[in-house]
Amino acid sequence: MKKILSICVIIFLIQNESIAQVETTDSNGVVHIEVMPEYRGGEEAFVKFLDSNLTYPLLAKEQGIQGTVWMSFSIDSTGKVVDAMVKRGIGGGCDEEALRVVELMPDWIPGTVDGRPVKAKYMFPINFKFIDDGPPIKKKKKKTN
Numbered sequence: 001m002k003k004i005l006s007i008c009v010i011i012f013l014i015q016n017e018s019i020a021q022v023e024t025t026d027s028n029g030v031v032h033i034e035v036m037p038e039y040r041g042g043e044e045a046f047v048k049f050l051d052s053n054l055t056y057p058l059l060a061k062e063q064g065i066q067g068t069v070w071m072s073f074s075i076d077s078t079g080k081v082v083d084a085m086v087k088r089g090i091g092g093g094c095d096e097e098a099l100r101v102v103e104l105m106p107d108w109i110p111g112t113v114d115g116r117p118v119k120a121k122y123m124f125p126i127n128f129k130f131i132d133d134g135p136p137i138k139k140k141k142k143k144t145n
Helices: 010-015 042-053 056-061 093-104
Strands: 005-008 069-073 081-088 111-115 116-120 120-130
Touching: 042 093, 081 093, 093 120, 116 120
Parallel strands: none
Antiparallel strands: 005 120, 069 081, 069 120, 111 116
């Protein structure tokens, strides 16, 4: 069975300021950021990292669980990934796997405001889906005599 873990619209999410926001605001409550945090190596390296580190959890395979895990994390002013959490999960070990991989990410280049590094928050989906000609893996039942 062929499986695919897809990272939806990563390029859009990394470039879209509504998805990443600075933890500080001006006196009017408006969020400003001059330079967004950047994954070292760029978007292609980010997608490659996620693709090479995510695995489909066995329980999710056995139970035919598919869907989207929404992840949230921040890039602090030193570039470290902090405050990683599952915002909306699907179970079957997919939530834990998505969190594990986000927490495994290497340091980013931090975002800046007025030339100084700032903390920024990201939210993005990770899709767990099967693509094949048949149903997901099912546990074999033991024969009883």
